[in-house]
Amino acid sequence: MRVRVLGSSAGGGFPQWNCNCSNCRAVRSGLPGFTARTQSSVAVSADGASWLLLNASPDLRHQIGQMPDLAPSAAEGVRATPIKAVALTNGDVDHVAGLLNLREAQPFSLYGSRRVLDALKANTIFDILAPQVVARTELPLGAPIEIHGAGIDLGLAIEAFAAPGKIALYLEDADAADFGTRTGDTLGLRVIEIASGKSFFYIPGCARLDEPLAQRIKGASLVLFDGTLWSETEMIEKGLMAKTGSRMGHINMSGPDGSIAAFADLGVARKIFVHINNSNPVLDAGSRERAAAEAAGWEIGFDGMEIAL
Numbered sequence: 310m311r312v313r314v315l316g317s318s319a320g321g322g323f324p325q326w327n328c329n330c331s332n333c334r335a336v337r338s339g340l341p342g343f344t345a346r347t348q349s350s351v352a353v354s355a356d357g358a359s360w361l362l363l364n365a366s367p368d369l370r371h372q373i374g375q376m377p378d379l380a381p382s383a384a385e386g387v388r389a390t391p392i393k394a395v396a397l398t399n400g401d402v403d404h405v406a407g408l409l410n411l412r413e414a415q416p417f418s419l420y421g422s423r424r425v426l427d428a429l430k431a432n433t434i435f436d437i438l439a440p441q442v443v444a445r446t447e448l449p450l451g452a453p454i455e456i457h458g459a460g461i462d463l464g465l466a467i468e469a470f471a472a473p474g475k476i477a478l479y480l481e482d483a484d485a486a487d488f489g490t491r492t493g494d495t496l497g498l499r500v501i502e503i504a505s506g507k508s509f510f511y512i513p514g515c516a517r518l519d520e521p522l523a524q525r526i527k528g529a530s531l532v533l534f535d536g537t538l539w540s541e542t543e544m545i546e547k548g549l550m551a552k553t554g555s556r557m558g559h560i561n562m563s564g565p566d567g568s569i570a571a572f573a574d575l576g577v578a579r580k581i582f583v584h585i586n587n588s589n590p591v592l593d594a595g596s597r598e599r600a601a602a603e604a605a606g607w608e609i610g611f612d613g614m615e616i617a618l
């Protein structure tokens with residue numbers, strides 16, 4: 310199974326168009342140790358020919374252009390794509406806006422939770438993916454389903470599970486407890502190669518590593534995990550936004566309640582941070598925070614990173 314990080318940044322990308330934080334300034338000016346990143350998406354294939362996208366970022370068109378494996382194959386006709394399916398982990402703009410790049414009456418299958426599929430249905434711009442062309446299938450929670458698209462069996466299955474998180478920002482209900490967040494608003498995915506039984510976890514949004522989630526990922530061979538923030542208050546301290554990590558629905562990496570500490574005893578063979586916000590100091594290859602994450606056995610995901618499982 311091939312796992313390719315198409316985009317390793319959180320929403321906004323790196324640099325973010327309107328951001329003057331020290332990281333964004335550094336990458337914009339080409340400072341050594343800083344690498345630009347596009348928004349959050351991963352591509353997976355069992356056979357190298359048919360691909361499943363995990364989330365569809367607003368940068369998808371660029372990401373497809375950066376990966377020859379995702380170019381249309383001449384053998385499939387004048388209009389074609391090796392992208393046969395897309396699975397969504399939530400309804401955030403950085404994970405669904407790229408679906409609009411996949412118009413042009415191209416058949417593929419779209420998978421998501423009932424909550425996220427309902428959000429897409431309510432946003433009629435997504436009707437550009439006509440139901441008779443793009444099948445929409447609900448991901449059940451806790452039961453693997455085989456992934457098919459455009460008449461192709463991808464040789465992959467997905468087991469979705471509810472991850473601690475938050476409803477998409479544009480769907481928040483200011484008057485409701487937890488802003489109206491319900492089960493299915495944030496998913497983690499276990500992606501399974503059916504032939505070999507090998508699997509990995511993709512959890513790009515996660516508010517906290519609770520006990521059920523810890524038990525689920527214990528001993529995994531690979532986890533791609535929410536690397537949005539280094540600290541709970543970094544957005545506030547840097548003057549970017551008056552929100553804590555908890556309010557944003559993202560666990561931070563550092564500290565006793567952070568993901569680095571939470572993973573310490575889980576025996577995960579390979580741990581990679583993805584969905585990294587432009588405010589995060591680990592984006593500076595020379596920072597003490599990067600050194601600390603790497604010393605704890607973490608890799609900092611980057612665009613084009615490829616893992617063979």
Ligand SMILES: [Zn+2]
Pocket residue numbers: 325328329330331332333334587588
């Ligand atoms: Zn920035």
